[in-house]
Amino acid sequence: MKIAIIGSGYVGLPLSIAFSKYYSVIAYDINQKRVKDLLKGIDSNQQHRKKEILKKKLIFTSNKNLLKDNDIYIITVPTPIKSNNQPDLNMLKQASILVGKIIKKNACIIFESTTYPGCTEEFCVPLIQKFSKLKFEKDFFVAYSPERVNPGDKANVLKNIVKIVGANDKNTLLKVKSLYKKICRSVYIVNNIKVAEGAKVIENIQRDLNIALVNELSILFNKLNIPTNEVLKAANTKWNFHYYKPGLVGGHCISVDPYYLAHQAKKKKFFPKLILSGRRLNESMGKYVAMQTVKLLKNNSLDFNKSRVAVLGFAFKDNIPDIRNTKVIQILEYLRKKNIKFDVFDSWVSKEQVKKEYKIIIKDFKYFKKNKFDAIILVVSHKLFLKKLSFYSKFYKNNNKKIFIDVKNNYSIKDLNKNNFKYFQL
């Protein structure tokens, strides 16, 4: 059996590596730079090492012709949103057309890209039918098996997770099940593609909403002068409490998937108020953090035009280089609007990529020590940043006005007070 995997990103690469232990795998990516890197054993996402990537039965390519004559096609392309928060299905469309043009009779196509329930059957399958001139569920077969990739998480990797497999016919279901059984801890089957699509999208929606709740609580408790994190820790002593922390919600999944489901809901004239109001709240948190910073500058009678703020972290998450939908940009935009100068430090992210995509200059953390600031915003808890407060204490212009924004609640209130910081915690 020969497998072709479309997309060699966060989802496609680990999948390609895992399957190449058992099958010949063609890993196709449209991005030639990415393919070049992978051929050298380099994963710019820093999730896999050279030894894992360079495998005998694993071929990386941008050449469509190599995709012919495979039995299984797995589609792992990104499903982002457009600037208006509508699903951007373009890559899914291109992948469906690509597969449609090359599949032979009896091919099996598995979609792993996150999407709304109904997308595979209503959007992808018609494209494949059109370009292949083959008939769905007669000449070719489709399954949906949602990726559960969690960038930076070393425990919940492919081989340790339960993989959902959904297909409408029993044969495809069993075939795809036995395929994934080889590389995952276990496979959970559902005999309906839409159920599998739905399961994936609601996992992230639940997470988004729970973070939105603690964000709402954080804003309220701040007004009531109650330390949110102490309340959350106390509540967490209850047997059925879920400990979420307030914060910025970025990345490719949680901040995107709710819009996919909302898109499908609106087609059915249903407006998912709760889901979207959670989204709106999380989208406002970058500005909120920046506003708290500005408020502290004001309260300490610091002149905005002369102020300099250090922003520690640009990635959307701790200890990874992933900058997709990072909400740090919201903080920077607000500071810029207020004419406050800032320096952004992050040794994880690719400086070129950030410059290209966001027009922001990123500096290595080592340059932090060469400056003095009015305020420090610790946004991303990269290990490198988790220094003692006495370290940060040394890099303020004015020793009586040390403004410190501890977005992730890394420090205790006791410590912040002891170091005489003017602080804000989410």
Added chain:
Amino acid sequence: MKIAIIGSGYVGLPLSIAFSKYYSVIAYDINQKRVKDLLKGIDSNQQHRKKEILKKKLIFTSNKNLLKDNDIYIITVPTPIKSNNQPDLNMLKQASILVGKIIKKNACIIFESTTYPGCTEEFCVPLIQKFSKLKFEKDFFVAYSPERVNPGDKANVLKNIVKIVGANDKNTLLKVKSLYKKICRSVYIVNNIKVAEGAKVIENIQRDLNIALVNELSILFNKLNIPTNEVLKAANTKWNFHYYKPGLVGGHCISVDPYYLAHQAKKKKFFPKLILSGRRLNESMGKYVAMQTVKLLKNNSLDFNKSRVAVLGFAFKDNIPDIRNTKVIQILEYLRKKNIKFDVFDSWVSKEQVKKEYKIIIKDFKYFKKNKFDAIILVVSHKLFLKKLSFYSKFYKNNNKKIFIDVKNNYSIKDLNKNNFKYFQL
């Protein structure tokens, strides 16, 4: 040391029982009928047996005079909401005044009633000061230790839980900690009353919001023709998913507490959109279930005026007699508006109480078998109701129009189809 406990309900009774192992306890309740029952060893809430209730060192009384000369006062009165969803603090007020009138110097008052952060210090303490003419934190001391009673739950009872204790001064904190340490698995201390109040209220808010989310998903998936429960079960195979089920949210806690926090938020001119939009959604579910029933009656061309619906369950939760804020009433109100006759069966609840509070006649389940219906709504999963579908099949007027509303997803779709039911599942 002598303890007086104000309120002998779901919270006060187990507390009184537990403390009476170590101390002399006066259990005071304003409800004379309740006191009379307890003196006979009867708990109408069906949470405690005679042997537990009748203890040497435990006195039940409605006589205020017996409250004098105690060292510790624990207030466990209900904190419900008014019909406009505003906190009804009247019982808390009465309890505070009562305690204020009788305490001596150095008394320690512990509040267990759920409330919003700030209520103890801003509402209760001033009343105690006024009526005692003693000074807070000088002449008397206050702690807040939120109850975590879960009616019907046999695992998470007082002795098995972690109990939060919050007080603003160290002495009170340690004193109350050592008190609860005797009767609970462990005590978690916070040196701030507001943090303890906040912790309690957000536990239930989180639960309310998570149920609201699956309710919203259920409404949407119903429109998309996707079985919600199958999606939830599949999603639950992810390591960090929380498995909540759609349903009616009643009871004294989850459907009430969010309004308490919202009340305090609005005083600070903050409108907690997310919390209240979850509340609104959950409040709409009774009507939604009734509407689905009506829709099925219509689709099966059944005449409303001649239809008869069996509603199984009236309590707010399975296998308990608790009817506080039951949302079954919303279903009944809608059916009544549509001129559809119904019978309500529930062998758990007190028929007198329901008649008095809701003007609804409740019948024992044994009378169910004497009738034939057009539709059966299984709302509450009392064990008694969890019969095979073939059992329910026998009690329909028309064997081709067996409408079954499985609110709690007790049955599989396969079974429902096999029994030829016209069904709806949340």
